[in-house]
Amino acid sequence: MLYQALFVPPDTTPLPKEIIFQPELAKYVQNWGLNEDQGLIAVLEDGQTLVGAVWLRIFKSNNPGYGYIDDHTPELSIAVLPQYRDRGIGTKLLSELFSQVRNQYSAVSLSVSSNNPALRLYHRLGFEVINRQNNSLTMKKDF
Template sequence: MAAFTIRSALPADGGFLADMVVEAANWRADAARPRPVVLADATHAAYISGWQRPADRGVVAVDPEGRPVGAAWYRLFGADRPSMGFVATGVPELIIGVRPLWRAQGLGRALLRALTEDARAGGYARLALSVEHGNFAHDLYRSEGFSVIASAEGRDTMVRLLR
């Protein structure tokens, strides 16, 4: 496993989180979506707009030189403005992105575990996410206790119980 450390996400990390939304949207090498296209989409933009709101929490993985290489964070969405993995008001939705060179090295799992523990410590009972069918991260989420609760339009909504 490559060396990396994980730190809490800061307000100044908003730009990097935008990069990670783009990475998450571009999980398939054969279907690259340019950054401006991804971030112009209101659904994707909602994951980073106004970062860091009071309930926003996240973690950032950094390489040995201190460069960010991956991140996981969660946000709360309301029923009036649901996200792709919206389950219910008060259930945070997880977003995760890892730079391609750092994938399949345990970084995503480490980020997921750190953020899950943060949500548990924050008093949340569940954590939700949305993942496209065929995404290799689907197996990671299942192995970390997430279960599919809904499937539509080529995506699964998954939830993990935290208590």
């Protein structure tokens, strides 16, 4: 799912699958299961086929993520397999995760490319742009 979370614009050469082992990306899932790690998966009714995932992880200032705001705001990652996008799966995953963590955190953050179609979803769910650097946006949703 980490690979699927990476946005590659249409008509662009896909990234090599090995990119997820780069330290700046691997840290989003490495040693998963730390106290503050939280996430959900979406599976088909067969209970076997994984189609999406959403997860939160806290990063610290000495090793920030792309959407880092501060040491107390978890950064959101989300992925839905391409053939299952535009079916409301991402919205359901995010809504459920937010309902589970809204009493634990005051906000969540994320990083997204300004040309990523998911940007519409994030705006619709209440995320606001708090930083813009070239084509990359840092967004925050307050609870």
